[in-house]
Structures are given as C-alpha cells and as structure tokens.
Amino acid sequence: METRMVYYEEPYRRELTATVTEIRSDGVVLDQTICYPEGGGQGGDRGTIGHAPLLDTTKAKDGTILHHIENAPFAVGDEVEIVLDWARRHHFMRLHTAQHMTSGILHQEFSIPTVSVHLGERIMMIECATDEITTDVAYRVEDLVNQRILEDHPVHSETHDRASAEALGLRRSIKVAGDNIRLVTVDGVDTIACGGLHVAHTAEIARLYYMGQERIRGHVRLIFTVADVATEEIRKRSEAVEALTALFSAPVEELVDVATHAVAAAQAERSELGRIKDQWAALRLETLAGKSHDAILWEVEESITLKEVSHAVSEREDLLLCAAKGEGENRFSWLIAAKGSGAERFDFSLQRTALLDGFAAKGGGRGGVYQGSATGDCSSFLARFRELVN
Template sequence: MGNKLFYQDPYIQSFSSKVIVQRKDENGNNYIVLEQTAFYPTGGGQPHDVGTIENSKVLIVEEVEGEVRHYLEKELDDVNAAVQGVIDWDRRFDYMQQHAGQHIVSAAFEQLFGYKTVGFHLGNEIVTIDLDTENLLESEAARAEELSNQIIIENRLIETKWVTEEELAHYNLRKETKVKENIRLVIIPNFDYNGCGGTHPKATGEVQAIKILDWERQKKKTRVQFVCGNRVIKQLGQKHKVLMELTKLLNAPEKEMQQAVSRLLENGKNAEKKLEQSLETILQYEAKSLLAKMEKKIVSKVFQNKSIQELQKLARMIIEKEEEAIVLFVSHNEDRLQLVCARGSAEKRSMKKVMGNVLPFINGKGGGSDSFAQGGGEAVISGEQMLKHLVDLIE
C-alpha cells in the first residue's frame, strides 16, 4: 500500500512520480502506471479521482490486477522524466464528505433501530443506502438525521487503521469485512467501526451537515436518499431559488405556498372540467348538424386537425341517436390521416372490413370491431380522396 499516497494522506492534492509503464488496454485506451499516486481508483463504493498528469487529463482511474491504471486523454510526451499529478480537489473532498457521511448515517440507523445497511451508492448528486427494513417512519428518519448531525457537531476524530484478520476480534464491526488481508478500518470512536478502503476527512466536523431527502421501498428494503457537506448548501440554494420564483409567480408568501398551489390545482381541475363540458356541448351540436345532412343513411365528413378521440366520441353520439346510420370520418392531421368507421345497431355491414380495405391506401394500421373501427396512416392521398373510397365501399 506504500505507493498509494491517498492512504498516507487523503489531503494530498499534488505529487510527483515516475512512470512505470505507458500502454494501451485491450480496448485501445491509453493508460499509465505510476511508481506512486494520489489518484484514488474506483472501489468500495467511491468513484475515482480525476485531474491532470502533466498536460493530459486523467479520465478514469482503476485498479487492475494490483496496478493502479490512470487512463489519460492523450499519451505523455516524455515518460522518462518525473511527472506532476494534480487532483481535482473539489471532487475528491466532496466524495470524502459523502463517504464519511454515509458511515455516520448507516451507524445512526443501526444504533437507534437496528436497521443494517445492505447497499450503498455514492452518486454525483445524492447518496443512497439500502436499509434492511420494509418500512421507515418519518420520525425514525428524523431521529437518525438528528443523531448524525450531533456526531458532526461533536467533531469526533475519524481514524484509519490497518489490521490483520485476527485483530478484527477486538473491534465491534458494523458489518463483516469482505477482504482477509490488507484490512483497513475506518473508525469513529465509540460510534462506528467499519472496514473501508475509501477516503475520509480527519474529523466528523468536516462533513459539515447531513440532510435526509427522501426514502422509498425497494422490494423488501428501504432506500434512503441524503446529501452531506457542500451538497446540503447546494441543495438548499437550488430549492430556495425555486421557492422564490414560485412566490412571485403565485403572488403568495413562502408560508402560504402549499395553500396557493392547492388552489391553483383545484382551479385547473375546475377549468378542465368546464372545458370538457363545453367540448361535449359542441360535439352534441355537431352531431345533430351532421345527422341533418345524412344521405342514404351515411354521415360523412373530412375534418382538419381533429383528434382520433374526438372523432370516436362524435361517431358514438351519432349512432346512439340514429340506429340505421353509418358514420365515415376522416381527419387530416399534419402529415397523417385519422379514420373512424361506425354503424348503428340496425346496420349489419362490417366496419372492420371497410377499414381493412382502405388502410393500404395510406400505409396505415388500425383495428376495432364489426360495429366500430378506427385507424390511421400517412397522408399520401387527400382526406377527400380517402372519404370517397370509404363511401364507395359502403354504396
């Protein structure tokens, strides 16, 4: 572990080293291996570091067969001289905060309620843990968050220690370690003892704050979402900005925001209901007007930009009023034709067959029953031409 500088000191932001090898992997991606490195490779739930080595960006860092590979944007010009590496410190410290925060939150849930952490993901925006419980109460989440932030306020030391498998018996570990050698413990004295290979700050105070955002049931577990450190400040800023914009749009103070949104939604529902009623009235009037123009029991028309739902509703109104009617509707909607064929209860001709005979003219698809069918396709012919095909088939 001597060549992994991030274990000696996770606060190292720049370093010098020699290049051992520069080569390409099996996929043709260029990488180098250094004599020593401060770049943390992906592992233990923590994403890799990024930064630069000389004049090349470090894109990915992985440990493969015991060597830490630094995948670079471009090859280095001189691999014989010492190279300078620089860590993206903002990213590194963010992950240090989140990872230490995860230890604290997981320990809090286990100490308070016995809920063990069985899954963990450190994302770019949020951190999640999967708790071994099907249900999580709001009061439980609040207590775990309160204890977590109390541990932060106390600014307890975060210690790291390399131990043997035999020495593990001296520690009350939160979970069993997966490795049997090179075992690294991350310890918050009298609170959490856990095997971990990630990077962490030197004290809990540097985590700054922890905020649980939400949780949901995942199969028989509960997935908890939270943020730590600078992400708490960022989330607060984003949410405050949205809230301020809403107060202006709704002309309501922050404390009355919930009532204002509820009123807005209720007004929207009422307006939508009135609009539906108005549309119903218009369609009823239109159905009556079309029935008055019925010839040879056929009610037919070409519409512009009428939805298939409106065509269907209008057709049903007509065949409910006139049991001998046959309805043939075509609507030209941009570059498509929509068709509806319907019959009253006294008529026996199959609308499904009629639809099947005309759909090939427009490379269309459709379906339905003998009494009511619908379809659509490309507007390669006009709506009037399509209606003529339909009328000719009926006549």
C-alpha cells in the same frame, strides 16, 4: 511492481510526480499514485496526468490501478505530474465520512442496519433494512449526525489482522479478503472496515442535509448530501418555494393547501370541459347525420378531437361514418364507424387494404369502430372511403 497507494498515506495530497511503468490498452500504470480507483461505492478520481485529462481511475481484476487517459502522450519510463480534481475528491471524502456517521447513528440509536450505499457526484443514498423510516426519525438522524460533525471528531484508520478486527463486533461484516483489514474509525461515532477515503476531522463535512427518501425492494433508501452541495440544494428548494408563493399569492404556511385546491379546481374544470366537448361532438354528429342520408364524411374541426368523436360514435347503434382530422405536415388521423346497417355497406376487414394502402395508413379496431393515423390529405381519404361504400 505494484503501484504505491499514496492516497492512503496522504489523502490530502493533490499533486504528485510519478513514473509511467506500463501503458495498457485499458489504462496507464504508474509506480505511485494519488488517484483513488473506483470502489466501495466511491467514484474513481479525475484530474490530469502530464497535462492529459484523467477521465477515470479504476482497479483491474488483478488489482492493478488503471489511469484512464485517451491517447496517452507519454511513454514508459517518463516522469509525469498528477494533478487531482480536488473539488470532486474532497466532496467524495466528505460524503463518504458522513455516510459512515449516518449508518453508525442509524445502527446505534435506531437499530436500523445499512444494506447498501451509493455515493454519487452530488448525493448519497443509504439503503436501510427496514420498510419504514418516519420523517421524524430521519430528522433525528440528521440532527445527531450534524451534532457530531460540529463536535469535530477525529477520523483515522488502522490495519488490523482479521481475527482482531472480527473480535470488535462491527456493525457491518468484513467484506474484503486477506488478513490485513483496514478499519476506519470516526472517534466516538463509528468503526467499520473500509477501503475508501475519508476526511481527517468531521467538521470538514460542514453539514449533513436530509433530502428525502424512496422505497426500493421493500426497503427505505435515505438520500443525503453534505457541505456546499447541501447549501446549493437548500437554496434550490427555497427558490422554488419562493416562486410558488408568488405564483399562488400564498404565504409559505398556506402554500400546499392553496396549490392542492388549485390543482383540484383545474382537474374539475378539465373534466367539465371534456364533458362539454363530448356534447359538442355529439351535436356535430347529429347535425351531419341529419344532413346526410348516406355515409357521413366528417373532416373534423380543430376544436374537436377524435377521442370525442369516438365517444359520440359509441352512443349510436346504426351508423356509417368516416372522420378524418389533419395533424399538420401532411399527416392526419382517421376514425371509421360501421355499425348496424352501416356494417352491411362497409366491411373494414375486407376493404382495409383498398382504403388504407394509398395513405400509408396504420390502425385497427373492433366492434365496428376503427382508428389510426395516415399520410396524405383528409379530403382524398374521405373521397376514397366514399368510393368503397356499397
């Protein structure tokens, strides 16, 4: 027996008593249900069935509506009470109706077709068959939809046979099989074939909020939300701006300029600091080279990174050096330079195993400079290197 889809007859019904007709490994089947199964871009309903959590509702390949309940605490023939997670369902109904209206306005007023739609738990994305939608156009779409929402257009559905549905020349081709086509109309705004659930009047959507866009596969994806989620998103952005105006001591109108300058100044200072640290590393290397007429062993200071050591090393053509820097927790990183006459005294490819094995060290390099990480302590590594040098 096929499950009666009460969600189509009474989309606002939140509770229903049903009878369990089958308990399958992939879900519970009922004689009738108010739970919408995932499909057409709309998520499956949640809630409780017989007090057990309803995790999801889906449709099997054969069309059976499956209620996902772990260890169902009832048997075939039992009467159970379905209680919907209404906040979730109602959000989907509002989001879905707003999507029809937005795609309708995009099509009618701007000749922009909708390619695909994603209705999320909070936001929706409308992928449009165009490579550019200016902010101006996006705002006009948002304004037009909000105007229609306020005008409180009725939303209704009728079942048509395929021929009469196709004769209407809808903006989207009919994707479902069969001869009974469910057409959903937002009066004066849009009509398409759809199997989802919608609000009865557009005023229920309260507001459409344009959140931005992203590029995908040469298309533009517009991002929107509605109703109380829109209010939350607007407040979140407003709070972030407020915190930034305090942080930069700038009014909203100047915030982007002030922040842009601050970021640019920080970048300039960072590169200046990098230059000074490179100089500092080169000076340290010069001092160590002056003191030692042999291989240079360098336990690198906290204030210098091995990147700066490698910059200093790259300036020299004749060098034999082993540098190591503790990274905490018995770990260290190392750098070896064997260039010019140094390369005659230490051959990394030949000595690699003898040097690295005792320290579980990894790494490599070329052009006489080798780098990596290791376990153990720096000074034993430097001593080991010293032993291996000719």
